[in-house]
Amino acid sequence: MNSMVTRVLNRNLLLCFYLLSSLPLLKAQLTVTTDRPTAHYSVGSTAHFMISSTASGTATYKFYYDNKTNPISIGNILLSAGQPSILPYRHTEPGVVFCSVTQNGVTQTLAAAFSPMNIAPAEPEPADFDAFWASQKNLINSVPLVPQVSFYRQGYGFTTYKLSLGSIDGRSVYGYISVPESTPSNTVTAPFPAIISLPSYGDAPGVCSPDETIPQQGNALCVSLSVHNTDPLVQDPNAYKPLIITDKAGFYYRYALLGVVQTINYLFTRPDFNKKDLAIVGTSQGGGLALCAAGLDNRIKLVAISNPALCEHSAFKMGKASGFPYYLNVARISNTEALASTAVKYYDAIYFAKRFKGATYAVVGYQDEVTPAATTFAALAQLREKTLVFHAPQMGHEHPQEYWSGRMAFFRKYFPSMVQSPIQVTLSHAADAGTDKVITVGQALPLSGIVELNGAVDNAMSVRWEKMSGTGNVIFSDAFNRNTQANFSTAGTYTLRFSATDNRFLNGKVFVAIDYVTVTVNNSIVTPPPTGYCEAKGNQPWHHWIERIENETAGHGSFKECYADFTDKVFRVERGKTSVFQLTPGYTWQAYNVNWRIWIDFNDDKDFLDPGEMVVSTIGISRLNTHVTIPADAPLGNKRIRIAMQRDTFPNACGIYYSGEVEDYTLSISDPITTTPPPSYGSSNQTNYCTAGGIASSVWISAVRFGEVTHNSNSEGYGNFIGKSFTIPKSQAIPLALKPSFVGAPADVFWKVWIDYDRDGHFALSENIWSSQGKDMVNTLMFMPSNLVTGIPYRMRIVMRQGAPPLGYCDIVDVGEIEDYTVFLTGGAAQTSGYSVFKEQIQLYPNPVREELTIDLNAYGGGQGALRIYDPFGKLVWEMQENRFPSRQIKLDIANFQDGIYFLMTEGAGLRVLLNKFVVLKQR
Numbered sequence: 001m002n003s004m005v006t007r008v009l010n011r012n013l014l015l016c017f018y019l020l021s022s023l024p025l026l027k028a029q030l031t032v033t034t035d036r037p038t039a040h041y042s043v044g045s046t047a048h049f050m051i052s053s054t055a056s057g058t059a060t061y062k063f064y065y066d067n068k069t070n071p072i073s074i075g076n077i078l079l080s081a082g083q084p085s086i087l088p089y090r091h092t093e094p095g096v097v098f099c100s101v102t103q104n105g106v107t108q109t110l111a112a113a114f115s116p117m118n119i120a121p122a123e124p125e126p127a128d129f130d131a132f133w134a135s136q137k138n139l140i141n142s143v144p145l146v147p148q149v150s151f152y153r154q155g156y157g158f159t160t161y162k163l164s165l166g167s168i169d170g171r172s173v174y175g176y177i178s179v180p181e182s183t184p185s186n187t188v189t190a191p192f193p194a195i196i197s198l199p200s201y202g203d204a205p206g207v208c209s210p211d212e213t214i215p216q217q218g219n220a221l222c223v224s225l226s227v228h229n230t231d232p233l234v235q236d237p238n239a240y241k242p243l244i245i246t247d248k249a250g251f252y253y254r255y256a257l258l259g260v261v262q263t264i265n266y267l268f269t270r271p272d273f274n275k276k277d278l279a280i281v282g283t284s285q286g287g288g289l290a291l292c293a294a295g296l297d298n299r300i301k302l303v304a305i306s307n308p309a310l311c312e313h314s315a316f317k318m319g320k321a322s323g324f325p326y327y328l329n330v331a332r333i334s335n336t337e338a339l340a341s342t343a344v345k346y347y348d349a350i351y352f353a354k355r356f357k358g359a360t361y362a363v364v365g366y367q368d369e370v371t372p373a374a375t376t377f378a379a380l381a382q383l384r385e386k387t388l389v390f391h392a393p394q395m396g397h398e399h400p401q402e403y404w405s406g407r408m409a410f411f412r413k414y415f416p417s418m419v420q421s422p423i424q425v426t427l428s429h430a431a432d433a434g435t436d437k438v439i440t441v442g443q444a445l446p447l448s449g450i451v452e453l454n455g456a457v458d459n460a461m462s463v464r465w466e467k468m469s470g471t472g473n474v475i476f477s478d479a480f481n482r483n484t485q486a487n488f489s490t491a492g493t494y495t496l497r498f499s500a501t502d503n504r505f506l507n508g509k510v511f512v513a514i515d516y517v518t519v520t521v522n523n524s525i526v527t528p529p530p531t532g533y534c535e536a537k538g539n540q541p542w543h544h545w546i547e548r549i550e551n552e553t554a555g556h557g558s559f560k561e562c563y564a565d566f567t568d569k570v571f572r573v574e575r576g577k578t579s580v581f582q583l584t585p586g587y588t589w590q591a592y593n594v595n596w597r598i599w600i601d602f603n604d605d606k607d608f609l610d611p612g613e614m615v616v617s618t619i620g621i622s623r624l625n626t627h628v629t630i631p632a633d634a635p636l637g638n639k640r641i642r643i644a645m646q647r648d649t650f651p652n653a654c655g656i657y658y659s660g661e662v663e664d665y666t667l668s669i670s671d672p673i674t675t676t677p678p679p680s681y682g683s684s685n686q687t688n689y690c691t692a693g694g695i696a697s698s699v700w701i702s703a704v705r706f707g708e709v710t711h712n713s714n715s716e717g718y719g720n721f722i723g724k725s726f727t728i729p730k731s732q733a734i735p736l737a738l739k740p741s742f743v744g745a746p747a748d749v750f751w752k753v754w755i756d757y758d759r760d761g762h763f764a765l766s767e768n769i770w771s772s773q774g775k776d777m778v779n780t781l782m783f784m785p786s787n788l789v790t791g792i793p794y795r796m797r798i799v800m801r802q803g804a805p806p807l808g809y810c811d812i813v814d815v816g817e818i819e820d821y822t823v824f825l826t827g828g829a830a831q832t833s834g835y836s837v838f839k840e841q842i843q844l845y846p847n848p849v850r851e852e853l854t855i856d857l858n859a860y861g862g863g864q865g866a867l868r869i870y871d872p873f874g875k876l877v878w879e880m881q882e883n884r885f886p887s888r889q890i891k892l893d894i895a896n897f898q899d900g901i902y903f904l905m906t907e908g909a910g911l912r913v914l915l916n917k918f919v920v921l922k923q924r
Contacts, residue, residue, distance in 0.1 A: 029054045032101050032108040037508035039112045039366055039393035041091075047112040049087040049099045056081045059103035063089060065096075066321035066372045068329045072097065079103065094118040094381075096321070096366060096374035111366040116377035117389070117499075117514075122314040124748060124803060125351040128899060130559050132248060132346055133296055134588045138543075139168050140258040145266050152176060157183050157216035162231070163223065165262050173259040174232055175208060175225040179272065180215040193277035193415045194221040194267050196260060196300075198286035198293075201309070201324070203239030208232040211281075218408055218418045221273060223263055227256040227289070245327050246339035248346040253289065253310070260293040264300070277301060277415040281407060283399045284371060285309045287362075288323065288349050291379060294360075295352025298561075302414055303356065304407035306363040306399040311375035313344040321372035323349075354382040355559075361388045361410040361428065363403040365395035384495065387514040388429055394507050402509070413455075427455045431463075431513035433498035436568060438520045441491050445519060449482045451500040461500040461513075468516070470494030471695065471812035488521045490693070492812040493568070495519075520568050532606045534654035536644060536662040537563030544594055545661045546645050547586030551579050551628075552764055553690065554808045556665070559586070563662045567640065571665055572810070574672040576632035580764055581616070584623040585645060591848055591919055593621050594660070595650045598628065600667055601640045608642060608653035617650060622917045634669050641667040689761060689795060689820070693718035694813030699749060699802050701817045702741035706782075706796075707734045711821065715741075719819035722795065729827045730784045736770065737779035740800060746775040749816065750805040755823060756795045757788065763797060763809045771805070784825055794823045844904060848919035855890040855904065868905050877902070894920050 035048040051059065062074040079085050091097055091114040100109040126132070146166040153160050158178050165173040180188045195218075197211040208226035215222055228236035244250025260280070267273045279302035282290035288310030294300045309324035316322035316329055317337075327347075331340035345351065360383055366373050380389060388410060390402050409428040412418045419425055432450040439445050451461050463482050467474040471492030477485040488494060495518055502511040538545075539562065548557040553572040558564055573579045585594050598616035599608035608614065616626045644651035646660035700715035706726040713719050728734050740749050753770040754763035772778040788794070799806040801816035843856040855867065867890070868879040877897065880890070897920045904918065 030059075030101065030103050030106045030108050032099060032110045034110060034112055034393075037393070038391065038503065038510055039110070039508060040116075040391065040510070041112060041114050043094055043115040043118070044090070044092060045114075046088050046090045047097075047114075049089060049101075049110065049112075050084045051077065051079060051087055051101050052082075052084045053079045053103055054081055055079070055104065057103060059101050061087060061099065061101045064098050064100065065315075065319070065374065066098070067369055068326060069316065069319045069321070077101070094120070094377075096372065096377065098369075109367065111373065111393075113366060113373065113377070113391075113393075116364075116374065117381050117512075119374060119378040119381050121350050121378060121382070122312060122318050122320065123345070125348075126248075126342060126345050129346060129351055131586075131588070131899070134560070136249075136254065136258060137261055137296070138588055140261050141265065143168055143262065145262065145269070147266055147269075149177070152210070154181070155212060155216070157181055157186065158212045160210045160212060163266075165259075165266055167255065167259055167262060169255075171229045171255060173225065173262050174228070174230065175223055175263070176210040176232070178210050178212045178215045178222045178224070180219050180221070186219075188219050190272035191274035192219060192221050192272055193279070193411070193418060194223065194273050195411070196263060196278070196280045196290075196293075197222055197224045198256075198260070198280065198282035198289045199224070199226060200283050201285040203228060203236055205233050205235050213404075213408075218411060220277075220411070220415070220418055221267070221270075223267070225256075225259060225263060227253070227259070227285075229255070245331060246336050246343055248343045250343070251347050253292075253347050256289055257293055257296055260289070261297050264297055268299075274417070277417070279304065279411060279415070281305065283307065283403070284397065285324070288371070291349040291356070291360075292347065292352040294358065295349075295355035298357060300356070301358040302360075302411065303358065304361040304403075304410055306403040307365055307368050307371045307397055308349060308362070308376055308379070309371050310347060311349045311371070312378040313348050314341065315375065315378070317341060321374040323375035324371050350379045350382050353379045354384075356383065357385060359386040359388075359410075359414055361390075361407055363390045363392065363399065363406070365398060366391070366393045367396040370397035384516050386430065386432075389512045389514070391508075391510040391512065393509070409454075427452075429453050429458075429500070429502060429511050429513040431498055431500045431515040433496065433515040433517040436518040436520070438522065438568070439488070440522050441488065445486045445488070447476075447484050447486055447496070447498075447517070449498040449500070449515075451482070451513065453502070458502075460504070461502045463498065463500045466497045466499070468495040468497045469814060470519075471693075471814050472521075486519070488519070490812060491521050491523045492814070493518065493520050518568065520570075522570070533601075533640060533642075533664070534607065535563075535656070536642065536652070536654050538646065538657045538660035538662065543588050543590075543659065544592075544645070544647060545586045546583075546643065546663050548582070548584040549643060549663065549665065550582040550584075550808065552762055552808070553810045555582075558663065561661065561663075563664075565664050567664055567666045569665050570638070570668050571641065572668045572670065573628070573630050574670055575630055575634050575636075576672060578627050578629045581626050581628050582623060583618075583620070583626060583643070583645075585620075587848075587919070589921070591621055592647065593619050595619050595646050595648070596624075596626070597644050597651055597653075598626070599642045599653050600628075601642075602631075602634055604635070604639065606640075614653075622919075630669060636669050636671065639667045639669060641665045689756075689797075690810035692797070692799070692810055692812070692818040694801070694817040695815055696817040698743045699747070699800075699816060700741055701738065701798060701800050701819050703737075703739040703777075704798060704819065704821065705735065705737040705739075705779075706821075706823070713819065715817065716819075717817060719817065722793075722820050722822045725793070725822040725824055726796070727824045727826060728782075728784050730788060730790075730825050734782050734784065735779060736782045737777055738772070738798065738800070739777040740775075747802055748773055748775055749800050749802045751778060752799045752806050752809070754797045754799075754809050756797075757785065759792075759794060768809075773805075788825045790825045790827070792824070794825070796821045796823045844918050848921040849894055850920075850922050851894065853892040853894055853918065855892060870903050870905060894922075 031052045033050045041047050058076050059079050062071040064071040094115040096113045098111045143166045148164040150162045152162045160178040163175050163177045167173050182188050195214050199208040211222045211224045214220050226232045228239050230236040240252050243252045280290040280300050281304040283306040287305030287308030294303045311323040313327050327344040331337040364373050364376050409426045413427045430452045451458050465476050465479045472490030475487045499514045545560045551571050556569045596618050599614050615628050642664050644662045646657045694717050696715035696717045703712050707728050709726050711724050751772045754767050798819045801813045
């Protein structure tokens, strides 16, 4: 018995000794810090993670983007109690990286940011992004407001009402509206600014609550919106349903965004809203929706957000951080990623952010693993207006006091009427890079940045100038000085970023104020366009607008601006010559005839009333080419050119139209080029082609195959290969193939090919023979016109640009390359008159088409040829091979066609001819 007791006691003593000896391990303290309190580094520099523990032993570590993707790297590190160990990490691209260290079951995590405001979108936006959202706005704009407003409660300085509005699909928009009220210490008078507040994620009653601090302390209306289809005090049993993430129209957040648009429509009916000062705010889910709404509706002027959701969904495909609600992670689990990967882009704040034209205040927590900081920075990096970012390196998915007080200071900076509150009158940080500039190559540009805090100049902050985009290099005399000079290596358009950093805070917290300036660098001295022109604009460009303007030297695409001052865009013409201007309308719904007019202020008197200044007056339903003849005695230099479009009647040079749009550009008039070409080129002006080039460091044209010959090349930027030729027979289908090469991962590149058929030294719109798009080799069959002359050289220009279509054949491509070759023609017969008749006698209807397209050949009466349909990038989507037409009407089912613009071509009789454009529009 005693021996048994002894054994039990001994065993318990051993257990106690073991537990006591393990106690230091169980209570070991583990910390992870960075060598910089801000945890902010430049790309290519090394962050040193400092790891300390009260216990010695081996710890494991991993570096990763977020907890839903594979680690970047993992490993072990030996720790000595009380001695810090260093774990170095170097990142070679913009991003935010977590470092997680685990010892004895204890884990500590810290993140570091590497040039985060330079994070680029993982993938480009969908081509129909704007068209889709335009159609959705049309839906909500057709729904009656039916406002229901009822008293909710009253407090010191405010009265709050419940609010509901009509919405699509029989739903309603629910929320509260809080209105400023006078107090003994603060007399307020309408009209007021307005702030829309969006809620964080959740469906519990009260997740949407009135934001009454804004009317009380800011003298502004505040509408607090719910995203659900029920009174905010009642739980919605169908919250966040339906959610079909494989269908761009199946997202629950579509209702939320359209609810914001409807709320703005309602605010503009209220007499107590000043109709100009409108902001939107939100945290987490609300922050992501706020940023999306700001890019969706241009009536919003300010955004204030904290750790927003809905950013950078596509990064998940690349193994990087993606934003809440992790759509593609869910889609991968359910095996629907391929379908969802495109649909989710219509709800990604990075694409909306690039469309927002107001000021932004954002709070970013580096340790946030709900809405990772990298995703927020990816969206903020798309902004090109004044931005204020609060960096919180120690903060996770939280919304600190700096957000709540900072947003009010931010509003007061830009909405002056909100400064009157007696409670708080501070103003936020702000940077000003100055106005946009126009200079000449070789001319040093003085830059002067201003930094303010609370409305006063603050010179204590560190500053920096950076090039964000542009065709060449920019050298600053001192990039870290407010007052500096910039020198530009080549002509083109550049965007510069001026940032000011205020790091006078604890725990590494930093405010960074940012502004941008656009610099246009010309090859020759350009006089800035005159100001003081009369107002002209369309009131409602919702159904049709000016989509693109292009001539032989430049092109510019745009969306719905009512009026847009694009005088930084320059179209070049020559005295005594005719330039072809291509005018492209955009339609939200149905296409119909629109009226175009173009004016040129030749005498610089700031009007368009003088004889000869209206140079175009025409009508068309689709893209059309107009001829602008420049008088031989026209004044040289830069002139204002005004382009207006209106439905029903012709627009005037001044005035406000019920519908349509107006755009102003700069027209640069020069003397014609008179250089004599070498005798070997006969009468062709082969030496007078405009300068062109590109930045080919990351992507270039590596091979061109035309017919039986292939020419390979390296990254030259501009390749003058006119000594290399292709010999092409006329009246035959000849393959043309273009191949890009990339330093990194392949990305979409856009191609345009011109051949100077009339050999006049420049490329007309009609000489743009092919356009295409793709990540790999693109190819087509090309028919050379039979009326070209054999045995003489024709110049062929190939332009490739990554990320967006080239603007013209005289482009300085920001990312891409340009190459020139020579083409010789052989064989072929003269063009027949019968072919011209054939060309004119094919009709297409209905147009736009929903279900079935009729290709009407009745007027032709039969014949032989090939019909082919191409998308806008030159991809063949349907064809009827060379044959006798089987009937006089061909009925084509377009069920497999995506919505968009298509071209019907004939490919026969020795010439490929564009017969007509038609629009597929199945979304209704």
